[in-house]
Ligand SMILES: [Zn+2]
C-alpha cells in the first residue's frame with residue numbers, strides 16, 4: 001500500500017481527506033493524542049482508539065533515552081511494544097532537545113546534549129533522528145529541524161530556518177522509502193511571511209509526503225498564529241497533508257482547520273486530565289472546584305464518553321481530592337473523546353459545506369460558560 | 375432475596391459455597407479486592423469484574439472522611455457513586471482509626487480521633503459505624519470493634535476483646551435488617567485460644583449473618599495465624615460464612631481455605647501493583663529489576679490476563695522507569711487476576727475433593743522461582 005493523501009472535499013480553505021499508511025487510514029482533519037513515552041498517560045491503547053483516535057504521536061527524544069530505539073526495534077517496533085496497531089507519527093526530537101535537555105551544542109552537523117533523565121551525553125543529527133524513527137517503525141517520520149526560539153529577530157529566524165532546510169535535505173536522503181511509510185518536512189521561519197514562504201518553497205523543492213508547520217504555538221498568540229498559517233499554507237502543495245505541530249486549544253483547532261490544516265497534536269487533553277481540567281462544549285472546567293463536590297451530573301451532559309456515561313462530577317472531584325489515579329484516567333478519557341468528537345464534527349461539517357456555521361455555533365457554545373450550578 | 379450462605383461442598387475443613395446478597399451472588403472461597411476510597415486504585419470497575427472479582431471491600435474510615443457517608447448516600451450509595459453494581463462489604467472503621475488517625479481516645483461509648491486528612495475531630499461508635507455503612511449501602515456490614523494491638527498480653531487482649539463483644543451487641547441492635555443485607559461479627563482475642571473461643575461463643579449468642587476473624591495478619595506470622603484459625607473456626611457455625619480479615623499472601627490464602635475460611639480481603643495485589651511487585655505462579659517478581667528490561671515475555675507466561683496477553687515485561691519495566699501510570703495499572707490488573715484465578719482454582723479443587731493435591735502443587739510451583747532469564 002502506498003503512503004498518500006486524498007482530498008475528498010473542500011469547504012473554503014478547509015479540507016476533508018484521508019491519509020493512507022502501512023498501519024491504516026486516517027480521516028482528516030485529525031487530532032493525534034500524544035504518547036510521549038510509548039503510552040498515552042493513564043490510558044489503555046484500546047481506550048484511546050475508542051475515543052476515535054486513528055493515529056498517535058510518539059516522541060523520539062523520550063524514546064531514544066528510554067528504552068532506546070534499538071531496544072524498541074528488538075522488541076518488534078513501537079506498535080508491538082505499546083500494543084497500538086494503528087498509525088504512529090514520531091517527531092524528530094529537535095523540539096524536546098531544546099525544551100528538555102541541558103548543555104546543548106548545535107553545529108551544522110547536528111546537536112549534542114545532556115539527557116534530562118540520567119545526564120548522559122547524547123547526539124542527534126538528521127541522519128540519527130531518521131534512523132531512530134525507522135527503528136521505532138513510525139508510519140510518519142518527521143524531518144529533523146531546529147526549533148527556532150520565540151521571539152526571534154528576522155535574521156536569527158532566517159539562519160535557524162535555513163539550517164533546518166539543509167537538515168531537511170539530509171533527512172530526505174537518510175529516509176528509507178517503504179510502502180505505507182511517509183516523511184514530512186517542517187516549515188520554519190517564525191512569524192515572518194517571507195521566511196515561511198522561502199521555507200515552504202525549499203521543502204517543496206526537496207519533496208515530502210506531507211508538510212508540517214513548526215515553530216508555532218510557542219507564545220506568539222492565536223492571532224499571529226492564524227496570520228502565519230494564512231501566509232504559509234498557500235505555498236504548500238494541495239495534494240499533501242498539512243500538519244500544525246503542538247496545537248492546541250479547541251478554538252485553535254477550529255481556526256486552523258478553517259485555514260486548511262489537516263493534522264494536529266497536542267498534550268493539552270492528556271496533560272489537562274492530570275491537572276483536573278476538563279474540556280466541555282461549554283469551555284473548560286476545573287473538577288477540583290468545590291462547586292462540583294455534590295454534583296451528580298457528568299463532566300459534560302452532552303457527552304457520550306465512558307466517563308460521562310458512568311461517573312458524576314462529584315465522584316471525579318472526590319477522586320482528585322484523594323489523589324486517586326482514576327481521577328486523571330477518567331478526565332483524560334473524556335478530554336480525548338471531546339477532542340476527537342470536535343474533529344469528527346468538523347469533518348462532517350466540511351462534507352456538508354457547513355464549516356463556517358459549525359465554527360459560529362462552536363464559538364457561541366464554547367464561550368457560553370458551564371452549566372448552572374446545582 | 376434473603377441474605378444467606380449455602381455450603382455446596384466440603385473437602386476436609388475447606389468449604390465451597392455461595393453467599394447471596396442484594397447485589398448478587400458470591401462464590402466462596404472468595405477474595406475481595408480493596409477499594410479504599412471508592413476506587414480500586416488504577417482500575418476501572420469493569421476491569422475489576424473481568425478479573426473474576428464478585429465483591430469489593432470499601433473502607434468506612436476513608437469514606438466517612440472523604441467524601442462523607444451522607445454525601446455518598448445523596449449520590450445514590452456507594453454502588454452508584456463508584457459504578458460497581460456487584461456486592462460491597464464495608465469494614466467498620468475500627469482498624470483504620472487505630473492505624474491511620476492521631477490523638478485517639480477510646481471509651482466504652484466509642485472512639486474519638488483526629489482525621490489524618492484535615493486534622494478535624496471525628497467520632498465513631500458502634501451506632502455511628504453501622505449508620506455509615508447503611509448510608510454507604512454496603513451489602514455486608516461489619517460490626518464495630520477495637521483492633522487489639524499485637525503483641526498484647528492476655529489480660530489486655532481479653533479486655534479489648536470483651537469491649538468489642540459489648541460493641542458487637544450494640545452493632546447488632548443498630549443494624550437495620552433488610553432483604554439481601556447482612557451483618558458480620560468479628561472474633562477477637564489475639565493469639566489466645568481461650569479468648570478466641572470466648573469471643574466466638576459471645577458472637578454466636580448475639581447471632582450474625584457471618585463471622586469474621588479479626589486481629590490476625592498483624593505481625594504474628596503464618597504459623598501462629600494458622601494455629602489461631604484452627605482454634606477459632608471450630609467454634610463458628612457451619613451455616614455462616616467465615617471471613618479472615620486483611621489476609622494475605624497467596625500461601626496464606628491456600629492455608630486458610632484449607633482451615634475453613636470462606637472470604638478474604640487484602641491490599642497486597644493492588645498495593646504491590648504500585649511498587650512493581652507482580653504475583654506469578656512461580657512466586658513474586660519485581661518488574662523494576664534490570665533483568666526484565668529486554669524480556670519480551672509477559673509477566674507470567676501461563677497467565678491469560680489482559681496485561682499478560684498484550685504487554686511484555688520489557689514494556690512494563692520501561693513504564694515503571696518512566697513512572698508512567700500505566701505500569702501500576704497493568705501490574706495491578708495482572709495481580710488481581712492472579713488472585714482471582716487462585717481462588718477459582720481452590721473452588722474447583724474443593725468441588726473435586728482435591729484441595730490437598732492443589733495445595734501441594736501450588737506450593738511446589740510458587741517456591742520454584744521465576745522463569746529462567748533470557
Ligand atoms: Zn465525556
Ligand SMILES: [Zn+2]
Pocket residue numbers: 673674677678679680681682683708709711
Ligand atoms: Zn497476567
